[in-house]
Amino acid sequence: MILKSLARGVAAVAIVGAAAAGVTSIASGVPVASAPAVQPVVFGVPLPLDPAADVPSTDQLASVLYGLADPNVPFRSKSGLVEGGIGLIEAKTADRLLASLSSQGALSFQVSDIAPAGPGAATATVTASGPQTSPTTQNVTFVDQGGWKVSRASASSVLSALA
Numbered sequence: 001m002i003l004k005s006l007a008r009g010v011a012a013v014a015i016v017g018a019a020a021a022g023v024t025s026i027a028s029g030v031p032v033a034s035a036p037a038v039q040p041v042v043f044g045v046p047l048p049l050d051p052a053a054d055v056p057s058t059d060q061l062a063s064v065l066y067g068l069a070d071p072n073v074p075f076r077s078k079s080g081l082v083e084g085g086i087g088l089i090e091a092k093t094a095d096r097l098l099a100s101l102s103s104q105g106a107l108s109f110q111v112s113d114i115a116p117a118g119p120g121a122a123t124a125t126v127t128a129s130g131p132q133t134s135p136t137t138q139n140v141t142f143v144d145q146g147g148w149k150v151s152r153a154s155a156s157s158v159l160s161a162l163a
Contacts, residue, residue, distance in 0.1 A: 055122045056148045058111040061140075064148055065109040065126065068155070071102035083143050083152045094159055105131030120144040121151075128158065136161045 067073075067081050075094040079085035086094070101107060113125040122142050129135040138161055141151040150158070 054120075054144065055114050055116050056142060056144070058114065058124075060148050061111045061114065061122075061124055061126075061142055062109050064142065064150055065111070065128075068150065069098065069101075069107045069109070071098050080147075081149055082155045083145065083149050097159060101130060101133065104133060107133070117141060122148075126158070128161075 064081050068075075068078055070078075074091065075086060075098065076088065076091040078091075107128055107130045110127040110129075111124050112127075113123075115123050117123045120143060122144075124140055124142065125137060126140045127135050127137040138154075138158060140154040140158060142148050142154070143151050
């Protein structure tokens with residue numbers, strides 16, 4: 001019983017003390033807005049930027065494209081310019097296509113809007129045209145495999161568009 005009375009007394013004192021502290025802070029007349037402002041310092045420090053993505057230059061990508069379009073070099077020798085290399089049948093088909101296109105004049109390429117497309121990859125808008133070939137614009141993916149190369153899917157897509 002004594003313990004129960006003691007516990008009630010301690011609880012009553014705690015409630016009265018809390019109420020008194022609340023009334024005192026309200027009655028003090030000091031507006032909360034006039035309290036000194038605390039400015040967090042951490043928010044004033046700029047966050048580090050993401051590391052710059054490794055994207056190729058327009059000259060690097062144009063060099064790959066002009067290398068692929070060179071009619072004086074057999075396509076089989078251009079496997080270092082296409083992701084995963086070039087098979088025999090693909091090379092023969094591409095050689096026939098390039099021979100046909102080169103008889104109409106040299107192809108030219110305009111590369112723009114280069115953007116990172118994941119680790120070791122970039123996309124670019126490429127417009128291919130020739131003297132008797134209407135301009136064809138495509139989004140082309142390039143991969144960095146010890147040097148920039150056209151992705152396999154993009155190489156097939158570009159050849160199909162030029163055919």
